[in-house]
Amino acid sequence: MKVLVAIKRVVDPNVKVRVKADGSGVETANIKMAMNPFCEIAVEQAVRMKEAGTVTEIVVVSIGAPQCQETLRTALAMGADRAILVETGVEVQPLAVAKVLQAIVAKEAPGLVILGKQAVDDDCNQAGQMLAALLGWPQAAFVSKITLSGEHADVTREIDGGLEQLTVKLPAVMTADLRLNEPRYVTLPNIMKAKKKPLENVKPEALGVDIAPRLATLKVEEPPKRGAGVKLADVAELVNKLKNEAKVI
Amino acid sequence: MAILVVAEHDNKHLKPSVANTVAAATKLGGEISVLVAGSECGEAAAAAAKITGVAKVLVADAPHYAVPLAENMAALVVSIADRFTHILAPATGFGKNFMPRAAALLDVAQVSDISGIVSADTFVRPIYAGNVLATVQSKDRIKIITVRITAFDAAAGAAAAAAPLEKVAPVADSGLAQFKGHELTKLSRPELTAARVIVSGGRGMGSAENFKLLEALADKLGAAVGASRAAVDSGYVPNDYQVGQTGKIVAPELYIAVGISGAIQHLAGMKDSKVIVAINKDAEAPIFQVANYWLVEDLFKAVPELTAQL
Numbered sequence: 001m002k003v004l005v006a007i008k009r010v011v012d013p014n015v016k017v018r019v020k021a022d023g024s025g026v027e028t029a030n031i032k033m034a035m036n037p038f039c040e041i042a043v044e045q046a047v048r049m050k051e052a053g054t055v056t057e058i059v060v061v062s063i064g065a066p067q068c069q070e071t072l073r074t075a076l077a078m079g080a081d082r083a084i085l086v087e088t089g090v091e092v093q094p095l096a097v098a099k100v101l102q103a104i105v106a107k108e109a110p111g112l113v114i115l116g117k118q119a120v121d122d123d124c125n126q127a128g129q130m131l132a133a134l135l136g137w138p139q140a141a142f143v144s145k146i147t148l149s150g151e152h153a154d155v156t157r158e159i160d161g162g163l164e165q166l167t168v169k170l171p172a173v174m175t176a177d178l179r180l181n182e183p184r185y186v187t188l189p190n191i192m193k194a195k196k197k198p199l200e201n202v203k204p205e206a207l208g209v210d211i212a213p214r215l216a217t218l219k220v221e222e223p224p225k226r227g228a229g230v231k232l233a234d235v236a237e238l239v240n241k242l243k244n245e246a247k248v249i
Numbered sequence: 250m251a252i253l254v255v256a257e258h259d260n261k262h263l264k265p266s267v268a269n270t271v272a273a274a275t276k277l278g279g280e281i282s283v284l285v286a287g288s289e290c291g292e293a294a295a296a297a298a299k300i301t302g303v304a305k306v307l308v309a310d311a312p313h314y315a316v317p318l319a320e321n322m323a324a325l326v327v328s329i330a331d332r333f334t335h336i337l338a339p340a341t342g343f344g345k346n347f348m349p350r351a352a353a354l355l356d357v358a359q360v361s362d363i364s365g366i367v368s369a370d371t372f373v374r375p376i377y378a379g380n381v382l383a384t385v386q387s388k389d390r391i392k393i394i395t396v397r398i399t400a401f402d403a404a405a406g407a408a409a410a411a412a413p414l415e416k417v418a419p420v421a422d423s424g425l426a427q428f429k430g431h432e433l434t435k436l437s438r439p440e441l442t443a444a445r446v447i448v449s450g451g452r453g454m455g456s457a458e459n460f461k462l463l464e465a466l467a468d469k470l471g472a473a474v475g476a477s478r479a480a481v482d483s484g485y486v487p488n489d490y491q492v493g494q495t496g497k498i499v500a501p502e503l504y505i506a507v508g509i510s511g512a513i514q515h516l517a518g519m520k521d522s523k524v525i526v527a528i529n530k531d532a533e534a535p536i537f538q539v540a541n542y543w544l545v546e547d548l549f550k551a552v553p554e555l556t557a558q559l
Contacts (some may be wrong), residue, residue: 118495120378122376123494129346133323133353138320139346139350139426141319142342161433161440162434164428166318166429178495214358214389215360215386216386218386220376220382220384221381221384222381226525226539229540230543234544238526239555241542242542246524246542248524249503
């Protein structure tokens with residue numbers, strides 16, 4: 001079975017982001033970028049399935065600036081077989097991502113699509129579910145376990161208050177949660193090998209997809225800061241403050 | 250304006266998220282309908298009819314709505330979407346699952362996890378794990394919105410008269426996915442997202458066994474017990490204890506962080522708490538930057554002392 005994995009290039013989650021002086025967005029120039037952590041988990045899952053013999057080919061897709069090639073190369077170094085960059089300078093919102101991926105799925109005909117559950121930049125948590133809707137496929141969002149069995153997949157999903165088990169028909173779209181796996185580190189020999197793997201470049205127009213943004217960002221700002229707190233001497237003082245100052249107990 | 254709130258429930262009881270989502274809908278202004286889709290969900294529907302501000306309850310009762318599968322929920326919402334200008338659901342595991350699916354079927358954008366309402370088409374939402382707030386405007390014909398429930402206080406009191414119920418025709422089961430089972434964590438304490446007080450432990454707790462210290466404190470306070478991702482990843486507690494950007498977003502009156510250093514991803518899940526107390530032996534721990542009160546002390550000494558003095 002062929003698996004398609006969609007990945008996003010984001011500001012490295014360990015970097016503290018800054019709002020641009022004019023409030024138009026977040027400063028991303030000269031900032032360290034990385035593969036979205038949930039997308040790494042999605043790639044890792046596909047690679048493990050291939051190692052287990054249930055998957056024959058892994059295609060990774062990213063949408064965005066030419067620099068997304070670096071992110072795709074990382075996925076190739078992790079074990080993906082080939083990559084597709086859908087190159088655009090436009091801000092690509094989740095519905096547009098889903099439409100682009102729908103067009104790629106039509107060409108590639110994978111048996112399974114895996115995405116990260118959420119990108120840590122815009123925190124939308126939408127693209128996977130939207131793609132499943134456009135394809136008319138079942139979805140398994142926030143999965144922490146996947147077992148493929150012929151025409152079906154048994155999955156465990158993270159829900160509020162615990163876990164849920166579903167059986168979904170294949171083909172399906174799944175989105176990876178934190179506990180699905182722990183992604184591997186890429187090794188130097190694999191980085192060298194990844195440079196020779198195929199990377200195709202396409203434009204959204206060539207796919208016949210309208211990617212114009214639907215939401216306008218009017219401004220971005222930093223949230224209000226919390227006032228400075230007080231360091232207390234001992235537990236007795238803490239109990240006193242909670243009772244008499246904060247009045248929360 | 251006509252607003253639909255999709256209710257989260259277990260067929261008998263509404264989840265607290267419904268009242269918060271209705272509160273957000275009230276801020277938009279307009280007639281509010283609540284959709285209760287379930288199986289033998291009459292009790293939940295009756296409860297929804299009593300929420301202040303609700304004008305009508307739409308009930309879709311069918312066996313395949315016993316569990317809210319995304320494929321079926323999205324199709325049902327789409328079947329009645331044309332009656333509404335805004336469709337809201339809580340940004341919990343429930344709403345996050347099917348709302349984007351409904352949005353895509355309607356060919357409209359979703360505005361995720363809103364924490365503020367500027368106008369009928371303009372909303373504030375946290376991005377970058379809550380480190381930045383974005384104000385976004387949607388020009389789509391139907392606004393599909395998920396609501397950060399901690400940002401909207403539930404309307405107090407019940408309505409004077411129950412809102413009328415209206416039956417909605419179910420959409421046929423998609424047959425794409427089948428529910429096989431649940432493993433729900435048994436809770437002897439309040440649920441994290443509904444608790445007035447939360448006691449949370451981090452890697453500093455050292456073991457699952459040591460979480461008993463926090464449970465004793467929580468029992469004294471009538472509090473829920475939470476944890477940082479580090480504590481969950483170390484296997485001290487199950488993953489639904491996790492407070493943080495990728496876990497639960499909470500905003501209780503009192504949040505007591507014990508042995509938690511304060512990684513960005515944890516702070517994102519709790520920094521809107523009204524009062525934050527931090528207990529950590531590391532005087533440089535970042536958690537102190539958001540705490541109202543903090544103690545630089547060994548938690549194994551401070552927590553039993555605190556439990557004893559309450």
